[in-house]
Structures are given as C-alpha cells and as structure tokens.
Amino acid sequence: xxxxxxxxxxxxxxxxxxxxxxxxxxxxxxxxxxxxxxxxxxxxxxxxxxxxxxxxxxxxxxx
Numbered sequence: 001x002x003x004x005x006x007x008x009x010x011x012x013x014x015x016x017x018x019x020x021x022x023x024x025x026x027x028x029x030x031x032x033x034x035x036x037x038x039x040x041x042x043x044x045x046x047x048x049x050x051x052x053x054x055x056x057x058x059x060x061x062x063x
Contacts, residue, residue, distance in 0.1 A: 022054070023047045 006012060030043045
C-alpha cells in the first residue's frame with residue numbers, strides 16, 4: 001500500500017518537481033500578494049491535502 005517514486009525511472013525527476021510545485025507555487029503566490037500568516041497556513045494545508053489526494057488516486061489506480 002502506498003505510492004513511491006522509483007528513481008531508477010526517467011520520469012522520477014519531473015514527478016518530484018511537480019510534487020514540490022503543487023505545494024510551493026500556491027504558497028509563493030499567497031506570500032507575494034501579502035496575505036496574512038493564517039491564509040498562508042490554510043493555503044499550505046490545502047496544497048498538502050491536494051498532493052495527498054493525487055498520490056492516493058495514483059496508488060489506487062488499476063492498470
């Protein structure tokens with residue numbers, strides 16, 4: 001059970017970069033707009049939740 005990135009595959013680096021972008025880009029946008037720390041916390045939590053849901057979806061797919 002679970003989903004991991006196999007670094008022996010060529011697609012590992014883009015997957016890692018996409019995972020970081022899913023969390024970092026919304027936070028950077030919120031910080032650039034000058035939102036308060038509460039909004040930054042909510043945005044970070046939402047980004048991590050989206051990342052977890054994407055990983056759960058990818059790990060449960062039947063091929």
